[in-house]
Structure formats: C-alpha cells, structure tokens
Amino acid sequence: MLxxxxxxxxxxxxxxxxxxxxxxxxxxxxxxxxxxxxLEAARGEYIRxxxxxxxxxxxxxxxxxxxxxxxxxxxxARYDDMLTIEVWPTLMxxxxxxxxxxxxxxxxxxxxxxxxxxxxxxxxxxxxRLPEELAASLGPQVVAGRIRAFP
Numbered sequence: 001m002l003x004x005x006x007x008x009x010x011x012x013x014x015x016x017x018x019x020x021x022x023x024x025x026x027x028x029x030x031x032x033x034x035x036x037x038x039l040e041a042a043r044g045e046y047i048r049x050x051x052x053x054x055x056x057x058x059x060x061x062x063x064x065x066x067x068x069x070x071x072x073x074x075x076x077a078r079y080d081d082m083l084t085i086e087v088w089p090t091l092m093x094x095x096x097x098x099x100x101x102x103x104x105x106x107x108x109x110x111x112x113x114x115x116x117x118x119x120x121x122x123x124x125x126x127x128x129r130l131p132e133e134l135a136a137s138l139g140p141q142v143v144a145g146r147i148r149a150f151p
Contacts, residue, residue, distance in 0.1 A: 012086035012102070012143070013049055015042035019081045029076035035112055036069060039101050042085035043116070046099075050137045061122045062131055064097055068117040074110045082106040089142045092135055095120045095127045100143070 023034045044054050057063065077083055084104045091098040097120060103112040120130045 012088040012100075013042075013046040015045045015085045015087065017041065017083045017085060019077055019079055019083060021079055024079045028078050030078075032071075032073065035071060035073075035103065035114070038083070038085055038103065039069075039087075039099075039114055039116060042087045042101065043099055046087040050134075052134075052137075057131070057134070058123065060131070062128065062134075063121055063123055064118040065121060065125075066116050067119050069114065070116075071112060071114040073112055075105075077103065077105060077111045083111065089138050090115060092130060092138060092142055094129055097130060097138075 017038055019030060023030050025031050047054050047057075054064075082105070084106075086100075086102040086104070088100050089097065090100045097118045099116050099118070101112070101114040101116070102110065103114075105111055119127060121127050
C-alpha cells in the first residue's frame with residue numbers, strides 16, 4: 001500500500017530549475033518543446049512531495065500518460081535563468097487527472113502558463129480509475145480555475 005500524506009494546498013507546489021545551455025536555441029532562449037520536459041519534472045517532484053513517486057505508482061500498474069497539453073508562451077526564458085515551476089491539480093475524476101502549471105523567472109516574470117491533461121491507465125494502456133489513495137492525497141489540493149481559461 002502506498003502512503004500519501006499532504007496538507008491542503010494554500011499555494012501551488014514549486015519546483016526550481018536552472019536553464020542549461022543544452023535547453024536553449026541559438027537565439028538564447030529555451031526551445032519551445034523543452035518546456036514539456038520541465039513540466040514533467042515538476043509534476044514528478046510534486047507527486048514525490050505527496051509521499052509517493054511516479055515509479056511507485058508505475059509498480060502498482062498505474063501510469064498517467066499525457067493525453068493533451070496546452071501551453072501559452074508569455075516571455076522567453078534564457079540560459080542560466082533560475083525558473084520556478086508551479087504545479088497544482090486542476091481536475092480529478094474517474095480516470096482523469098489534470099494539472100495547472102506556471103513558469104516564472106528569477107524576477108517573478110511569467111514565462112509560461114500551461115495545463116496538462118492525463119488519463120490514468122495500466123501499463124498496458126487500459127483505462128483505470130484513479131487509485132483511492134492518490135485521489136485522497138491530491139483531492140484537497142485541486143484548485144480549479146487557477147489559470148486563465150484557454151480558448
């Protein structure tokens with residue numbers, strides 16, 4: 001049985017990341033697709049902060065593939081910037097789990113807003129209900145409407 005204990009969310013989970021040279025284009029800004037990697041890293045650390053890991057859920061035959069991602073780029077992040085990636089769940093229902101994200105630079109400037117949409121499946125990609133324990137730990141954290149609605 002996995003253990004997940006987390007206090008109700010008053011602020012989003014925050015993950016720090018320094019932009020590496022490898023993530024940048026010749027124009028000295030993060031290549032647009034690299035943001036998906038940063039969001040995944042932040043979500044993984046958020047799950048870890050609840051008391052379990054993505055690997056532990058995988059070992060329980062429970063994975064959360066991204067089925068849709070919406071990103072709104074606001075300002076470029078540049079080499080050596082220190083980014084704060086905020087993560088919070090926005091929706092949990094049956095087999096769905098969505099997360100909101102905001103990326104800010106070291107000056108607090110908004111770099112990116114995003115929402116990722118996940119299905120809960122087995123490793124064989126068969127849909128399954130969100131585990132009760134995960135729902136119980138993330139449920140109090142759900143903050144619907146925290147980011148501006150996408151068209």
